[in-house]
Amino acid sequence: MINIEKVRSIYFERVIYMMTNLLLGVIVTGGILYGLRLMNKLDDWRMEERELKKEEEAKHRTAVVFGMEENKALTGWFEKIGVETVWMEGMYIEQGLEQVRYVIAAGDSDIDNLSVLNLFRNMYPKAETFGVCNERANRKLYKQAGVYLFWHREELLQRLELLLMEHEAGVA
Known part of the structure; x- marks a missing residue:
């Protein structure tokens, strides 16, 4: 059972x-x-x-402009892409420049322009450099330095506007 x-x-x-x-x-x-x-x-x-x-990195990007009076339009273009603009009058480097993205030398002296461009090129190798050549005899020096070369400030400003507004066809 x-x-x-x-x-x-x-x-x-x-x-x-x-x-x-x-x-x-x-x-x-x-x-x-x-x-x-x-x-x-x-x-x-x-x-x-x-x-x-x-x-945070974007906030600290800087454009250094040498040899020009402060230009509100240029400052505005840089601000639109989140880049702070530092205006230099003399041959000195301000402290606190961490990430220089653009260097623009548009002074009346080619020696000063090339000095500033070469100095910043050595300190910030990734920075894009733009320069105004005042004398045609110095053109070769600008090209050797690897600088985007312009003959007049107005031409430089036009190209920078196109570059900063991301119109690559206008830069070429």
Whole structure:
């Protein structure tokens, strides 16, 4: 004869075993989902940090202009692309220039222009340099220095406007 108590005991043991496995599965699944959520939050945090770092770097980009009177239009063009403009009157370098992106030398003396351009080229190799050549005999020196060469300030300003407004066809 079948012992009902024994059958109930075996049935109850199996139910407890299945419930234990089910509970363990729920705990493991919950842990995995929580870990994935934490990883997504960490990725979001890292992406925000990268964006903040890029914004911070963009705030510190600088354009150095030598040999020209302050030009509001030029300053406005640089501000539109997030570049601070520093106007230099003499042959000195201001402190705090971290990321110089553009160097513009448009003075009346080619020696001064080339000196400033070469100095900044050595200090900031990634900076784009633009210069106004006052005497045709010095044209070769500007080209050797790797400078975008212009004959007049007006021509320089026109090309800079096109460059800064991202009209590459106008720059070429």
